[in-house]
Amino acid sequence: MDTVIRSRTNGLVKEFIRxxxxxxxxxxxxxxEGSKLLAEAARSxxxxxxxxxLEGWEARLPEVPGAEVRxxxxxxxxxxxxxxxxxxxxxxxxxxxxPPPSELLRRTPWLVLDGIQDPGNLGTIxxxxxxxxxxxxVLLPPAPSPFQEKVIRASTGSSLRVGYWxxxxxxxxxAALRREGVILCALRSDGDTELDHLPQGGSRxxxxxxxxxxxxxxxxxxxxxxxxxxxxxxxxxxxxxxxxSLLLYQLYRAGGRRGKGPRSxxxx
Numbered sequence: 001m002d003t004v005i006r007s008r009t010n011g012l013v014k015e016f017i018r019x020x021x022x023x024x025x026x027x028x029x030x031x032x033e034g035s036k037l038l039a040e041a042a043r044s045x046x047x048x049x050x051x052x053x054l055e056g057w058e059a060r061l062p063e064v065p066g067a068e069v070r071x072x073x074x075x076x077x078x079x080x081x082x083x084x085x086x087x088x089x090x091x092x093x094x095x096x097x098x099p100p101p102s103e104l105l106r107r108t109p110w111l112v113l114d115g116i117q118d119p120g121n122l123g124t125i126x127x128x129x130x131x132x133x134x135x136x137x138v139l140l141p142p143a144p145s146p147f148q149e150k151v152i153r154a155s156t157g158s159s160l161r162v163g164y165w166x167x168x169x170x171x172x173x174x175a176a177l178r179r180e181g182v183i184l185c186a187l188r189s190d191g192d193t194e195l196d197h198l199p200q201g202g203s204r205x206x207x208x209x210x211x212x213x214x215x216x217x218x219x220x221x222x223x224x225x226x227x228x229x230x231x232x233x234x235x236x237x238x239x240x241x242x243x244x245s246l247l248l249y250q251l252y253r254a255g256g257r258r259g260k261g262p263r264s265x266x267x268x
Contacts (some may be wrong), residue, residue, distance in 0.1 A: 004055050006073040013072075016050065016080060016092055023147050030147035033081055033090045035060065040157030047094045052080055054088040061089065082149055095147065101165045104136050105180055108203040109251055112138040112173070112184075114219060115210030116240055119144045123154025124241035125208075125248075130158040132245075132252035137164040138205070140173060140216070170218040177205065183224045186215050187247060189237050191228030195250050199225060206251070208244045211237065 005013065019029040029049075032041045039062060041048050048067045055071045072080065080090045098104065111129060116122055122144055129137055143166060144151055146159035155162075167173040177184060182203045193199065206227070209215035215223065229238065229246055238246075 004071045004073055005052075005076050008076055008079045010076070012050075012070065013076060013079060016052070016090075019092055020080075020082075020149075023145060023149065028095055030093050030095060030145075030152070031090060031149055032093060032152060033083060033149065034087045035062065035089055037152060037157055038062070038064070038089055038091050040160060041091060041093050044157070044160040045096045045098075046160060047096065048091050049094050050092040052077065052090050057088040064091070067091070098163060101167075101176060104163050104165055105176060105182075107136055108180075108182060108205070110136045110138055110182065110205035111244065111248065112140065112205050112207040113143060113244070114140045114207055114216050115213060116143060116208065117210075118240075119148050119150035120154045121239070121241040122146065123151040123156075123159060125244045126151070126162045126164075127155040127158040128241075128245035128248045129162050130155075132248040133255065134162055135248070135251065137162055138173060139164055139166040140170060141166065141168065170216060174219070174222060177222065184219070184222050185225045185227055186219075186223045187229070187243055188214070188226040189228060191226035193225055193227050195227055195229045195246065198227065198250060198254050200254065206247055208240055208247065211240050 020031040023030045032038055038048070042064050048064045051061070051064055051067045051069045052072050053061050053069060054077050055073060058071060061069065077086050081087065113122070113125065116125070126137065126146060129135060146164060151159050167176070180203065182205045184205050184207060185199065186207045186209065207215055207219065229243060231238070
């Protein structure tokens with residue numbers, strides 16, 4: 001760790017950036033920045049493979065077993081980071097595969113995100129999901145990867161632990177819905193059932209659609225019940241992350257849960 005990388009065109013720097021940019025396409029690799037998220041990655045089921053530390057800050061680096069650690073100069077850290085104000089540590093991590101959908105989806109209810117494309121919204125929802133029992137999350141395409149940097153930051157690390165499935169199409173999701181005998185419910189501003197009176201019993205999936213367009217037309221015919229969140233009439237709708245968080249909290253309460261559900265487990 002004594003040699004400091006000072007060139008922004010160093011081979012290790014180039015390879016890090018290539019893998020960092022591939023994370024958006026659900027690749028094997030992902031990147032975390034900052035000591036807090038590095039600690040979250042280190043205690044997750046995923047492997048921290050490579051750590052770049054700003055020279056002079058190496059004494060602050062926590063122990064990361066198995067990771068290759070490199071010191072870098074300031075301009076190199078600026079190249080490695082995607083933040084406006086780069087910190088002092090970035091790390092390349094390798095994803096550990098989770099259980100197959102057939103195992104993940106045995107537990108209900110499911111939270112289904114349809115058309116949620118903003119990384120910040122997705123990260124917030126995954127953070128709420130972990131806080132409220134970690135139900136299986138279904139990410140319908142084109143959803144961002146939970147391992148995108150912005151998603152990880154918005155989730156404060158929860159996206160590294162919450163179990164999810166990303167089907168290749170709406171048809172694949174509907175096939176799983178039928179196979180598992182799960183009833184589909186949807187959040188809508190004009191829903192027929194208030195959130196406080198969620199249907200009890202049976203295996204259910206709750207879908208949160210895009211703020212502008214709602215639930216995809218391919219899924220609309222399969223919705224058995226619609227749920228509304230009571231609010232003042234002057235407000236037309238809530239942000240998708242806020243609505244999903246309220247739903248998750250109500251499901252958590254309705255299930256009588258006070259502990260933490262299973263962590264980890266991801267599957268594209």
